[in-house]
Amino acid sequence: MPELPEVETIARDLQHALTGQQVADVTVLWPRIVASPSPEGFRARLAGQTVRSVGRRAKFLVLGLSSDCLIVHLRMTGQLLIDPDRVRIPVAGACEDPHVHLALHLRSGRALCYRDVRKFGRFWLVADPSGVLGSLGPEPLDDALTPARLHAMLRKRRRRLKDLLLDQTFLAGLGNIYVDEVLWEARLSPRFLGSAMEEKDSARLQGTIRVVLQRAIAARGTTLRDYRDARGAPGANQDHLIVYGRAGEACPRCGGVIVREVVAGRGTYFCPTCQRE
DNA sequence: ATATCTGCCTGCTCGC
DNA sequence: TGCGAGCAGGCAGATA
Numbered sequence: 175m176p177e178l179p180e181v182e183t184i185a186r187d188l189q190h191a192l193t194g195q196q197v198a199d200v201t202v203l204w205p206r207i208v209a210s211p212s213p214e215g216f217r218a219r220l221a222g223q224t225v226r227s228v229g230r231r232a233k234f235l236v237l238g239l240s241s242d243c244l245i246v247h248l249r250m251t252g253q254l255l256i257d258p259d260r261v262r263i264p265v266a267g268a269c270e271d272p273h274v275h276l277a278l279h280l281r282s283g284r285a286l287c288y289r290d291v292r293k294f295g296r297f298w299l300v301a302d303p304s305g306v307l308g309s310l311g312p313e314p315l316d317d318a319l320t321p322a323r324l325h326a327m328l329r330k331r332r333r334r335l336k337d338l339l340l341d342q343t344f345l346a347g348l349g350n351i352y353v354d355e356v357l358w359e360a361r362l363s364p365r366f367l368g369s370a371m372e373e374k375d376s377a378r379l380q381g382t383i384r385v386v387l388q389r390a391i392a393a394r395g396t397t398l399r400d401y402r403d404a405r406g407a408p409g410a411n412q413d414h415l416i417v418y419g420r421a422g423e424a425c426p427r428c429g430g431v432i433v434r435e436v437v438a439g440r441g442t443y444f445c446p447t448c449q450r451e
Numbered sequence: 452a453t454a455t456c457t458g459c460c461t462g463c464t465c466g467c
Numbered sequence: 468t469g470c471g472a473g474c475a476g477g478c479a480g481a482t483a
Binding site: 206249250251273290291292293294331332333337399438439 | 452453454455456459460461462463
């Protein structure tokens with residue numbers, strides 16, 4: 175699943191490939207992928223605009239265009255691919271690959287294809303990005319997220335850490351995989367309450383968030399099944415995962431058994447022996 | 452404020 | 468081998 179490190183990787187790939195490129199035309203094969211405006215308005219407004227910047231906010235990809243902002247969320251299985259196999263590029267409302275739902279055709283002859291097995295991903299074309307991004311919490315890698323600030327945020331919430339770290343309005347960018355990895359690294363149970371955190375716990379958590387995310391970015395993301403970068407290549411961070419998907423295996427820190435339990439409604443991997451309740 | 456449920460989707464796993 | 472049921476999961480929206 176594309177989380178912050180995966181979207182960051184794609185954003186960096188696309189920055190090189192798309193900056194300065196002009197959109198010639200747009201093909202929408204699955205209209206529900208376009209959240210705003212209408213699919214027809216989306217196509218009409220997008221055509222002719224030039225990509226000025228490519229960035230990321232939380233798990234959203236943000237393209238600054240001549241007069242609008244194009245925002246993409248990949249949700250579970252979305253992929254943004256530059257010039258995939260040419261026969262797969264949709265033309266005139268058809269495409270050989272049944273999972274390609276949208277394409278931007280560039281003036282240069284290249285194309286940016288959106289591929290998504292589950293069709294959960296969404297596109298927004300808006301003049302003001304704050305309507306889509308406005309309610310997001312702070313960026314985990316922002317220097318403004320100091321240990322003291324995170325501690326203050328946690329202390330006033332009587333919710334489990336698993337729940338809080340997944341909540342994009344609390345902290346923006348982590349998903350199920352990295353929350354489990356971060357909590358293992360910080361030796362904190364996913365059921366630990368934010369309000370029960372002590373200052374040293376929050377400081378350790380803040381440090382592990384940075385370490386885990388930066389390591390994943392350096393490895394170009396985690397590919398368990400679907401994730402690919404903009405060139406179609408998998409990441410390598412799956413080799414660094416300690417707990418996610420490893421129920422029944424030994425915890426490399428204490429030798430205890432890693433379990434999978436449902437916490438806050440989501441499959442959660444952790445070591446009940448060394449992650450403090 | 453917090454917790455729980457449903458819907459969106461399709462591929463995969465599991466039991467028979 | 469084949470088939471259907473259930474599951475996975477980010478997020479919005481509704482409800483308690």
